[in-house]
Amino acid sequence: MAKADMDTLQLACIQIAIALLLLTQAKSTTEDTSAVRPNNTVPSCIAGERSALLAFRAGLSDPTNLLPSWKGDDCCRWKGVYCSNRTSHVVRLDLRGPGYRTGNESRQVLAGNISSSLLGLHHLRYLDLSYNRFDKMQIPEFMGSLHQLRYLDLSWSQFIGRIPPQLGNLSNLQYLNLDTISYVSVDSSFHRGTYSTDITWLSRLTSLEHLDMTGVNLSTIVHWLRVVNMLPTLKVLRLIHCQLRISPDSLDISSNGFYGPFPDAIGNMTSIVELDLSDNNLVGMIPFNMKNLCNLETLDFSVNNINGSIAELFHRLPSCSRNNLQWLSLHHNNLTGSLPTTAVERLSNLSWLDLHHNKLTGHVPVWIGELKQLMMLDLSYNNLDGVIHEGHLSRLDMLEELRLSDNSIAITVSPTWVPPFSLGTIELRSCQLGPKFPMWLRWQTHVMSLDISNTSINDIIPDWFWTAASSVMSLNIRNNQITGFLPSTMEFMRAKQMDFSSNQLGGPIPKLPITLTNLDLSRNNLVGPLPLDFGAPGLENLFLYNNMISGAIPSSLCKLRSLQSLDLSRNNLNGPITDCPVNESSTNMTDLSIVNLSFGNNNLSGEFPSLLQKCPRLIFLDLGHNQFSGALPAWIGEKLSSLSFLRLRSNMFHGQIPVELTKLVNLQYLDLAYNNISGCIPRSIVNCTGMIQKGDNSDELLYGFTSGTRLFPENELVDNADSVTVLTKGQERLYTGGIIDMVNLDLSCNSLTGEIPEEISTLMELKNLNLSWNNFNGKIPENVGALMQVESLDLSHNDLSGEIPSSLSALTSLSCLNLSYNNLRGRIPTGNQLQTLEDPTYIYIGNPGLCGPLSVNCSSQPEPIPGENHGDASGDLVSFFLAMGSGYVMGLWVVFCTFLFKRRWRVSWYSLCDSLYDWVYVQVAVTWTSFRAEING
């Protein structure tokens, strides 16, 4: 019985299958009949189209995992596939990937090949393959045969190569988006994007309304405008970053690279609604006949080279019975002159006005305040001046973004003024807002980005400010004279980055917002200990230098697992640095991420911190000017293998330079001056290739530095102004510093003995070599002239004997030389750079055996008496400092050496005994801290 039942069942199944087969065949042959379906709102798939879709999927590089919903018979139910309700044909294929613009992370990224089986979808009207990864693939030519297409979006899918002219066969096309970008991919191969050398095919797309060819290289096409003008219904034209240029229509001068002015033809695009030609090479003034573009709503000519007066440009904007223009973006051009003083009628509907980075001068006219639809106003980076008052702002109810940074504008409003708007972005850097704290900010409680740095505020920070600013993500009030305390409620703010540096904030550091990643509180008057709980576990950069913070360094630092840059220099911190607590339940004792660490200029004590063994990524370490003692540990060489900059200056370290230190192959900056280090210079110093060749890790260095310093990239301007004045032998000079290029070996003022190893002359990149105030004996290395980069060489106050090597005269970069107070004898070499050094007397003084270009006649020179006349101060620190303190006894020569860097940066350095000159030291700002703060390149 079971058997019979089974047979019947099988038979039924087969019959159904055959019926289905016939049904689908019938469907595919009678395309436009809907009668075969039970109701005409739920289409079911046509077999031929189903196989076309499956073949398309099979062409993808990972067919099994991509498009997982593509199974089952009814392809009309597959994700992204849409069939006609009437005919069941696939009419729409929406396979847009999860681009950041779409915000749709659930979508798949398609990759691999686009199969021509898509041609089986004869009724396809809509095809969206954007935001996928068809890299290293050209747009397939067969797409030109999808004749029914109305909508084609291939943007952001990493196509390369020529745009196929076959697309010109898509005569029904209304929307075409070929937006591509050139980029450098993960394997660092340059992705060259798409190009076209002939776009005449476009003129056949006579139904086209929307054309976006952003990023397509059109640099060889001169008459693109003529082609575009043949599209009678074009509403949206986006040719952003296409390397466009224009030549006058009559001549073809494409070959000579001439970038012509705007041709009049642009005024013939009367149907245009959005015109975006930003980021090209367009030159000159926009043509006068743009007046006629009455449908224009969006005009973006930013990042070109449009020049001429802004008043003239405004005059040429569309002038019609109805003002449609809403969006005007002209930033990064060369527009000059003042904004016109009378209201510009044609701008009355503007909601977006972006003129930043031009050369505008004069006042901001009051009619700006009549643009009642205005949501975004950006006039920053111009040369505007004058006052903005309530009349400019009181009617701008819709305003969301106000950007006026880097002009000479004063914003003067009554302290009781209540603005009509609620801004999300306020950028007023370097405007004049002070001296009183701007009260109107009180009403701006939805701000995300607030920059009032360098705005001459000289006032106490009001309590309401912290409430108003509680939702701000990026907060910058640096470089004012703001007093007051940070609030205890700071932890309830939501900022990611905060810059309060260079003010006069006092009080302790409260618990920080949990969201905070970057905090700069440097150059204030903060007191008290560091918080036991910072409260911001994601902190990456923390700058607290130049304050009066006291107490010990808390172990809570160990909880900041993301911390990359920490600068606590120039405070009153004391005590030893304790190691991170082991096996604390809440923390996972993996390594710390710190790259830059500065504890310089405090009163810290104890041994070289063993905590540093957990910092394998460390590149910069400054412990200078503290009370650290003990020997330098041998583990430095192993645990800190990335170290490039080590500054231990002015501590009480003793013992030998561990030979393991020379395992730091990247070490390019070693400063052990003013300690009590004894023994010899290890010959393996030549293993520090950082002093021999540059370049291997310079990217890393730059990253290490800049990641920490550029909390707010726009601070560059302010920091450049932060340059310092140094007294150099009575002359004032201006220096700013960049440490990345600094290659330095400073072992001065220690108790080192033995000969200066001949190997030292292989450290070819050295810019500063200072071995003064030690007990070195023997001869100056014969080959010292090989140090071609050296700008300052100080071997003074040692026990060096013999003759000065003549190779010295080959040091063409030398600007500071000091060989005084040794036991040198013989003739002083002459020639080249040596002739140009200032005040040669002091270079050689205290070497009675020397003769030459100075006064002493060589033939009458007596033999020197060994041991006499060298300044042996390093043996007895006390007498040394006494001697120093009593002024310029011993003919002490103080040099402030100048280092000329490859970049635009210069740095000041000085060679001797800086403890005497702390007042200079502070101004010179030679610690890494200040270097760091001043590097922005």
Ligand SMILES: *[C@@H]1O[C@H](CO)[C@@H](O)[C@H](O)[C@H]1NC(C)=O
């Ligand atoms: C179409 O038919 C299905 C199944 O027969 C039914 O569930 C559905 O409600 C119908 N749709 C309409 C719009 O009538």
Ligand SMILES: *[C@@H]1O[C@H](CO)[C@@H](O)[C@H](O)[C@H]1NC(C)=O
């Ligand atoms: C098919 O019908 C459904 C339901 O009425 C509707 O949502 C859908 O937009 C229609 N599809 C097309 C392509 O017209």
Ligand SMILES: *[C@@H]1O[C@H](CO)[C@@H](O)[C@H](O)[C@H]1NC(C)=O
């Ligand atoms: C603009 O259009 C007018 C009228 O169609 C035509 O006479 C003129 O030549 C066109 N100008 C340009 C520069 O294409």
Ligand SMILES: *[C@@H]1O[C@H](CO)[C@@H](O)[C@H](O)[C@H]1NC(C)=O
């Ligand atoms: C900007 O305009 C000025 C004056 O019109 C001109 O001298 C200068 O060359 C222009 N700059 C650029 C980059 O075109």
Ligand SMILES: *[C@@H]1O[C@H](CO)[C@@H](O)[C@H](O)[C@H]1NC(C)=O
């Ligand atoms: C420590 O952290 C690592 C990586 O974050 C993790 O894999 C590991 O399980 C953690 N160990 C403990 C004991 O929490």
Ligand SMILES: *[C@@H]1O[C@H](CO)[C@@H](O)[C@H](O)[C@H]1NC(C)=O
């Ligand atoms: C210095 O480098 C040489 C050659 O690579 C190596 O043999 C030597 O052990 C190194 N010295 C130190 C102290 O690491």
